[in-house]
Amino acid sequence: MDSLADRVARFLYLEADLMDEHRFDEWLALWNQELLYWVPCNADDIDPSRQVSLIYDDRDALENRLARLQSPAAHSQIPRSRLRRVLSNIVITDQGESRVQASSNFILAESRHHRQVIIGGKSIHTLIDHGDTLRIKEKKVLLINNDDYINNLSFIV
C-alpha cells in the first residue's frame, strides 16, 4: 500500500500531464462534482466577494471554460499553447477524515507564437480521498505574477 504522500504526488503529476496536454475531459474527471477552481488576482489572500480574481470557477463556469476551449473559434488557443510544467515541494499541509490538503510549487513553460513565457506559482489542492481515488474539491493557484500584466492565460494552470 502506497503512503498518502505517494498517492497525492502521483495524482498531482497526472493532473500536471493532463493540463500540459490539453486533455480537458480527463482533467475534468479528476474533479469532485461540487468544486472551486480559484486563481486570485493582485495578491494571494483576497476576499473573492469584494475583490476580483483571475479565475473563480464553480462547476458550471469550469464546464463552460472547457467547452469554449474545445471550440474551433477559441482564437487565443489556436494554435494551442505548448506547455510543460515541473512540480516540486509537494507537502501535505492538512489532513482530515477522507480529506487532504496539499501544497506544491510549479514552474510552467509556455510557448506560442514564437514567444516563450515562464510562469511560477504555488498550488493548494483540497482533495477528497475515496480510498481508491482522489478527487479535487478545491484548487487555489497562487501565481507569482498575479499582480502583473499578463498577455494570455487562456490555458489551464
Place this chain on the structure above:
Amino acid sequence: MDPITKQPTLFNPEELVTEDRAHSAIYTSEEIFELEMERIFHGSWMYLGHHSEVPHPGDYQVRQIGRQSVIMVRGDDGTVRALMNRCSHRGMAVCEAEEGNTRFFRCWYHGWVYGNDGELQDVPKENGYGETFDKSEFGLKPAPWSADYRGFHFVSLRDPGISVDEYLGSAKKYIDPFLDASPLGEIEVLAGVHRTKYYGNWKFVGMDGYHPHFTHKSVLDMWSRKQGTNLGATHRGDPFADESGNLTRDMGNGHVMLDFYPGREQHYDTYLEGLLAKPGGREYLQAMEAAHGREEARRQLIWAGDPHAGIYPNMQLINIQIRIIRPISASETEILMFPALLKGVPDEINATRLRHHESFYGPAGTGAPDDAELFERNQVGLQNDVDPWIFLGRGIDRQTRDEAGDLVGLVSDEVTQRGQLKAWVKLMAKS
C-alpha cells in the same frame, strides 16, 4: 503625398484618415506613435483614476499618463490632487510603490520630504541653498490641468484648450448610468484590477459591435447552450443583431458607445425575473425603487450600470469595469480593467457582478484573450502595405443624427471607429 511612393507624407493626419478609410501607418509607425504620445497622451484630457480609489487622507495610486508617472493622492485636507511623481531637486520618482497610504513622499536620494498635498516640507541642510531659497517654489508639481466629473478624475499635461465639462459634452449623460446603478449613485473602485497586455496598437481597443459573432463565437455558442447565464450586458436574445434595436453612437470628441438600451428594454421582463431569482436581487430592486422612484429605477436597471462607452482616448466603461488603455509602443499596449462595486447594494449583487466580469474579462477570461489574439493578428496584417488602407465605411449611408446631435447607426455599423478617428485627426493636427 510622397511623389515616389505615392504614400501619404509623414506627417499630415488629414492624409492618413479619410471619411471612410485609415492608412495602416497610424497603427504601425513608431514616428506617428511618438507624436501620439506628445499630442494626445501628454496633450489632451486623460483619465487618471476614480476618487473612490483613494477614500482616506493619504491614500494614493500611481498611474502613467503617456510616459509620465502621476500620483493621484488624497491630502490630509481631503482634497484629491494629481501630482507629478518627480522630486523638484534632481528629478527622482518620489513614490516607489504603486499604491498605498502616506503622510509624506520622501525622496531617498537626498532626503527631500513633501506632504501628501505636494508642499515641500523639509530639505536636509537647507542653509546650503542660501537665503533666497523658497521652499514654496519647490513643491511636487501638480498636473497643470486637473478636474473631475462625479469622481472620475481627468488630467492634461499641456493646455487642452477646453474644459473637462466641454470635453465630455453629451457623453456625460451616458457616464451617469455607470454610477446610478447604485441606489446611492456611488461606486467603489477598490476591487483590484485585471492587467492585460497585447502586442498590437492601442487604437484597436475600439468600441465594435460588428466583431462578437466572430471574435467571440466560442463564448456566444457557450451562452446559447445555457441561456440565462450570460452577462448583464447582453441580457437576452442576440444583442449584436442589426434587428436588436441596439445602436452605435458617436457623441463627439472621440467618445463613442454601443448603446444596448433599446435591446435590453425589450427583454426587461425576463431580465427582471432573472434578477429577482438571484441572491440579493429583490433587496436590490427595492433599494433602487426607494432611491430613484419606480420609473427611474426601471430605466437604470435596463442600463444595468453598463454604458459600454469609450471616453477618448484612454478610458472605457464596459459592463462593471473602468478600463484604462496604456500604449507602450506602436505595437504594444497594456490594459487595466478595474471592476467597480456598487455602494448601497446587497453583497451578493457585487459578488455576482465580479463573477460575471471574471468569466469574460482579464487574461484568463473566456472573451478578452480572444480580443487580444485578434488585435495581434491585426498588427501582423497591417504591416502589408501593397494596399495600405483599411475600410471603415460600414453604415456610412444609413447613419443619422439624434436630437442631441449624436451620430447614430445600427449596432454593427462603424460609426464608432469613424468617431474615434475624427478625434484622432483633430488632436494630432494640433500643433
